[in-house]
Amino acid sequence: MTSLPKCSLCGGAMKAGHTPFTIDFEKGVVVIRHVPAQVCNTCGESWIEDVTSAQLEIRVKxxxxxxxxxxVIDMAI
Ligand SMILES: [Zn+2]
Known part of the structure; x- marks a missing residue:
């Protein structure tokens, strides 16, 4: 049995969607758009899965x- 993920902030229902992700480091800024994530229907909080964040890390490096x-990197491409 699988239960739908719940928002850690407000307890609202999370839905598959996309979110932008920004990393600010010493030399500059990396913006990654359209990162696949679970997004809260209620407050808009987003949650990026481990598999996706591993991919993000490679892109950022x-x-x-x-x-x-x-x-600017677009994950949708
Ligand atoms: Zn929420």
Whole structure:
């Protein structure tokens, strides 16, 4: 039996959706758009799964090794 994930903030129902994710580091900023996540219907809190955050980490590391101060990555592409 699987239960639907509940929001850790308000207890509302979480639904599969997308959320933007921003990382601010010493050399610049990486913005990742359309990150697959569970999004709360009530308060909009988003929760990124472990598998997805592992993928994010790889993308961010690649962006950090570049020379650009501002990098926008779109996960939907
Ligand atoms: Zn909520």
């Amino acid at each position: 690649a962006a950090q090794s570049g020379q650009r101060q501002f990098e």
